[in-house]
Each structure stands twice: as C-alpha cells, then as structure tokens.
Amino acid sequence: MKKQLIFTLALLVTLFSFGQKKELKVLEKAVKNNNFAEAKAAAVTLESMLGSMDDKMKSKFYYNRAKALYANGAGNVADFDTAFNDLNKVDQKYVSDLAETKKFVQNELLVKGNSFYTGGKYTQAASLFSMLYKLVPEDQSYLYYAAVSSVLGKDFDSALNHYTALKELGYTGITTEYFAVNKETGEEEVFDKGTRDLYVKAKTHIKPGERETKSKVGEIYGQITSIYLNQGENEKALESIKEARIADPSNSDLIVTEANVQLKLGNELEYGKLIKEAIANDPNNTDLIYNLGVISNQAENKADAEMYYKKVIEIDPNYINALKNISALILEEDAEIVKKMNVLTNSNADNKIYDQLQKDRGGVYQKAIPYLESVIKLDTKLESADFARTLSNIYSVVGESEKAKALKAKYGL
Secondary structure (H helix, E strand, O other), X not given: OHHHHHHHHHHHHHHHHHHHHHHHHHHHHHHHOOOHHHHHHHHHHHHOOHHHOOHHHHHHHHHHHHHHHHXXXXXXXXXXXXXXXHHOOOOOOOOOOHHHHHHHHHHHHHHHHHHHHHOOOHHHHHHHHHHHHHHOOOOOHHHHHHHHHHHHOOOHHHHHHHHHHHHHHOOOOOOEEEEEEEOXXXXXXXXXXXXXXXXXXXXXXXXXXXXXXXXXXXXXXXXXXXXXXXXXXXXXHHHHHHHHHHHXXXXXXXXXXXXXXXXXXXXXXHHHHHHHHHHHHOOOOHHHHHHHHHHHXXXXXXXXXXXXXXXXXXXXXXXXXXXXXXXXXXXXXXXXXXXXXXXXXXXXXXXXXXXXHHHHHHHHHHHHHHHHHHHHHHXXXXXXXXXXXXXXXXXXXXXXXXXXXXHHHHHOO
16 A cells, blocks of 8 residues: 555656646747747746756756747846846756857847937836846946936936945946057047957057046945935935045045035035145046036136136137036126116116126127137037027127128028
C-alpha cells in the first residue's frame, strides 16, 4: 500500500512537470513567432506553476515572459518594469543570448526616450530613462537623464527622488571627451575615441585632444535646492546647499545657488558676501557673472545687474543672453519716463519737463541701440523677432527709416 502511494505521488509530479514543459514550449513558440498576445496568456498560466519549477525552467520562463511583455518595443510601457525585473532573474547559464537581448532592449528604449525628449514629451522620456536605469543600473547617466526630463515635465517629486538618488550614489557625470577640429569647417567636433581617431587618420580632422567634462555635482545639488525652495521647504533648501558647499567648496555654481537661497530667505547681508566670494573665486566665468546679473535684477538691484551684464559682454562680446538682458534692462528706463510724461499737464512748466523727458528718452534709445544691434547681428536663425521689432521701432523714432525698413523686411515684421 505504501509503495502504491509513493508511485502515485511520483506519477502526479511527473504529470505536473510535463504540463509545465508543455506550457513553457507554448510560451517559447509564441515568442519566437512574435505572437505576443498568446505568449502573455501562456505566461499567466505558467505563473501559478513557478513554485514547483526548477531553476532552469524558471530562467526560461522569466526570459520568455520578458520578451513577451516587451514585444519588440511595442508592449505596454506599464509592463516594462516587470520585463526588466524578469531579465535580471535569468541565469545566463541557460539563456546564452540574454546579453544580446538586454542590449537590444536598451537601444530601443534609448531611441524612444530620446525621441520623446526632443519632441517635448518630457514625462514619457523620464519614464523610459528611469526604466533604462533599472535595466542597466551600472549606467547612472540614465538616472540623470530621468531627473532632467522630470524637471522639464514639471514632475518635481520624481525629479527630487532621482536627484537625491544621484547624490547618494556620488554621481558626478564626469566623462572623457574626445575631440578634433574639422579641417573643412574649422569647427571643433566631439566624438567617441574610435571615431575621432579614424577621422584623424583619414586626415579630415586635425588637432585631436581629450578633456574631462564638467562635474554635474553642482547642478544636482542646485536642482535639489531649487525644488525644495519651490515646495516652500526653505530650511531644507539651505541645508542642502550648505551640504553641497562642504562637499565642493570651490564650486562657483554652488556659491551662486546659496546666494540665491539666502536672497529668497531675506538674508541680504549673507547674499552680498556670497556674491563677492563668487566673483573673487572665478572672475572671468561669464556664465557665473551672467547668473549674478540675473539674480541682481530679480533682487531689484538694477545697477548691479547692468554692471554684471556689461562685464560679461566685455569678456565675451557675443554672449547673446547678456546682450538681450541689458537691452531689456535699459529699455525699462523708457517705460519709467513714459509714466512720468503721462501725468504731465499742458502748463508751461510741465511742457519744459516734457521736453527734457523726451530728450531723456532719446538718450535711452541711443544707449540701447548698440546692444540691440549686436543681438540682431548674432541672430543668424532669426529667433529674436521681438528684439528686431523693438529696434525697428526705435529706428523709426530716431529717424533711421531705412534701417527700420530693412529690419522689417528681414524678419517679416
């Protein structure tokens, strides 16, 4: 009786194992034929049998279910997480082309993620970059791209999580950049090392070199700080930036970020000290000085803002954003003059004031014209229509009608 019972149990186990193998073959065949709907149905049936599968069968199940869920990139994005987790459970001992499959999925997601990003679909891009990081956790740049995309998509909670993770991982984003100068255009171009070396060997490029890219640590801490500020978490913002300054005390971007935080908290004395420290630390950094101009303007300190913009232009006359900002800053004076003119009466005294204000307006225009002209000269893609319209109007007022006409024709105003 005992022997019969053992035989019966063994028969049941054999039948159960046979059922697993049969369903697993159904799953494998459906995946091979790209019949992913059938494959997903077979995977659901097999899922309840996982507890009794051996390691080899489990590995095959996870591999094929991952391919079914991914469906050559056409699957439901919500299923991709499960697919990636499945791939990480596959034993390469049993599935020889696992690495190739992972690479294929990685490339497909990267192409889609980049497409979403360049198309302005930042939330979808962030989702795919986040999945890429789960698939290839050793490449932390995917987590960085997910963070950047989340900010642009205004999903600040996700962005904060991503940036905090990057901070805890110690991610710097520093890479080696390989470059050479294109002989035909004279422009420097960046490549991977193999491509750069190939072009240099072909003599289409000269002056090869390499350099390390700028660390992203300051940007990461800065974004964490900005998100905290936007959320009204001022103390957390200050704590974050102070932590960053300890980690990288000479980083000018972090000094400016802390200055901005102190300004928003009303600590103007501390703000002033940090501004001086930033300038002393990096006196010819145009991006830094430009940012100081922006912060000063936000603080209603117009004189300092104009001073910083002028300093940027002295160092780099083609820094178009500084040219645009100083133009706008100067023309704010015109708006103030117009306000004063509008409240004047027709009395003799007010008429004299009016005439003087009219001269003052002319002075403002003459001061703004060189900066506006520089903006238009640098605007080869005709993206500064508002500045062109302003300059055209000024030309008309100061009697430069031919210049106004030419500008209108160029920009289609």
